[in-house]
Amino acid sequence: MRHRKLIADNEECCASMVNxxxxxxxxxxxxxxxxxxxxxxxxxxxxxxxxPLPVGLDPSTAGPLFCGGITVFTPxxxxxxxxxxxxxxxxxxxxxxxxxxxxxxxxxAEVTAISRSTSKKDDAQALGATGYIASGDDLPAAxxxxxxxxxxxxxxxxxxxxxxxxxxxxxxxxxxVADYLELLRPDGRFVMVGVPQSPVSIPGxxxxxxxxxxxxxxxxxxxxxxxxLEFVVANKIKPWVQKYNMDDINTAIKDFNDGKPNFRFVxxxxxxxxxx
Numbered sequence: 268m269r270h271r272k273l274i275a276d277n278e279e280c281c282a283s284m285v286n287x288x289x290x291x292x293x294x295x296x297x298x299x300x301x302x303x304x305x306x307x308x309x310x311x312x313x314x315x316x317x318x319p320l321p322v323g324l325d326p327s328t329a330g331p332l333f334c335g336g337i338t339v340f341t342p343x344x345x346x347x348x349x350x351x352x353x354x355x356x357x358x359x360x361x362x363x364x365x366x367x368x369x370x371x372x373x374x375x376a377e378v379t380a381i382s383r384s385t386s387k388k389d390d391a392q393a394l395g396a397t398g399y400i401a402s403g404d405d406l407p408a409a410x411x412x413x414x415x416x417x418x419x420x421x422x423x424x425x426x427x428x429x430x431x432x433x434x435x436x437x438x439x440x441x442x443x444v445a446d447y448l449e450l451l452r453p454d455g456r457f458v459m460v461g462v463p464q465s466p467v468s469i470p471g472x473x474x475x476x477x478x479x480x481x482x483x484x485x486x487x488x489x490x491x492x493x494x495x496l497e498f499v500v501a502n503k504i505k506p507w508v509q510k511y512n513m514d515d516i517n518t519a520i521k522d523f524n525d526g527k528p529n530f531r532f533v534x535x536x537x538x539x540x541x542x543x
Contacts, residue, residue, distance in 0.1 A: 276490075277488060278488050279487055285302050286302065287302060287304035287305070288305075289302065289304075305534060306516065308513060308536050308538055316489060318493055318496070321497055323500045326541060327510055327533050329496070329499075330533045330534075331506045331533065335362045335363045335366050335506075335531065336495060337487040337491060337492050338363055338460050339363055340487065340491070340495040340498070341487035342421055342458045342460060343355070343376075344374075344494075348374045348375075348376045349374030349376040350374075350375070351418070352456070353418055354418050354419075355371040355377070355379070356379045356417040356420040356421070356450060357378060357379070358382075358420060358424055358447070359424045360382045360530075361423065362530050365394055365531075366506055368380060368391060368394040368395050368396050369505075370498075372394070372395030372396075373395075373498070373504055378395055378396040378397060378398065379396060379400060379417060380398070380399050381400045381402060382399075382402070383402055384403070385399070398413075407446055407449070410446060410449045410450055411449070415477075416450060417450045417452065417455060418452055418454075420447055420450060420457045420458065421460060422458065422460065424463060445469055445473055448474070448481075449473070451477060451479045452477070453477045453478055453479070455480075456481075456482065457480070457481045458482050458483065458484050460485075467481075506531055507531065508530075508531045508533045509528065509531075509532055510532075510534075511532060511535065512535055513536050
C-alpha cells in the first residue's frame with residue numbers, strides 16, 4: 268500500500284507511463300499502438316485524469332497548459348519561486364520558456380530571460396522578464412557580469428526533440444551546465460525540464476563551493492494540474508497562442524517547422540463544438 272500511495276502522489280513518475288506523443292501503449296488490447304496526444308479528436312482514459320477547466324479559463328489557451336504549462340509550473344512551485352527563490356532565470360524563450368516567465372512573474376519572482384541572441388528580448392520583456400542575458404557563443408564571458416544573481420534557473424532547452432533550439436551549445440558533445448552554475452547564488456537550484464541531446468557534465472567544485480543543486484522535473488500530478496489551472500485563472504495568465512482548425516493540421520505542422528510559433532500552436536477541435 269505504501270508503494271501505491273507514493274505512485275498516486277507522483278503519477279508523472281510512473282514506470283509504465285505512456286508518452287503523450289507517439290508513446291506506445293503498454294497494455295492490451297491496444298498494446299503497441301502509439302498515442303496521438305493533442306492530434307486526436309477524442310480521448311478515453313481514467314476519469315481521475317480528466318480535469319475540468321475552471322470557470323473563466325479559455326479552452327484555446329488551456330491546451331498548452333496541460334503539457335508545457337505544468338512542466339514549468341511544478342518546479343517553480345517546488346523550488347519556491349517568488350518566496351525562497353526571489354530571482355529566477357529561464358533558459359530558452361519558446362513554448363515552455365514563455366510560460367515559465369509568465370508563471371514566475373505571477374509568483375512574485377524577478378525574472379531574467381536567457382537566450383542565445385537578443386532576438387527575443389522584446390517578447391521576454393512583454394511577458395514580464397526584467398532581466399535579459401544574450402549568451403552568444405561564449406557563455407562564460409556572457410555570464411560573468413551576472414555572476415551569483417539568480418536563486419533558481421529553469422532550463423527549457425530540449426535539443427533532443429528540436430536540434431534548432433533557441434540556445435545551442437558551443438560544444439555539441441557536452442551540455443555546459445557548469446557555465447550556468449556561475450549565475451547561481453549560494454544554495455541555488457538548476458532544474459532541467461528540457462532534454463539535452465548531449466551528455467551533461469558537471470564538475471564537483473562549483474556544486475560544493477556554493478552548495479548548489481542540479482536536478483530535473485517531469486510534468487506534474489493531476490492535483491498539481493488542478494492547482495496550476497486555478498493559479499492561471501486567479502492571476503489572469505494567458506499563454507501566447509495561434510489557433511488552427513484541427514483539419515488544417517498539415518498547414519500547422521508546416522508553419523511549425525518553418526519556426527512560426529509565437530509561442531504555441533493550438534489545434535481547435537471544431538468537430539466537437541470548439542470554436543476558432
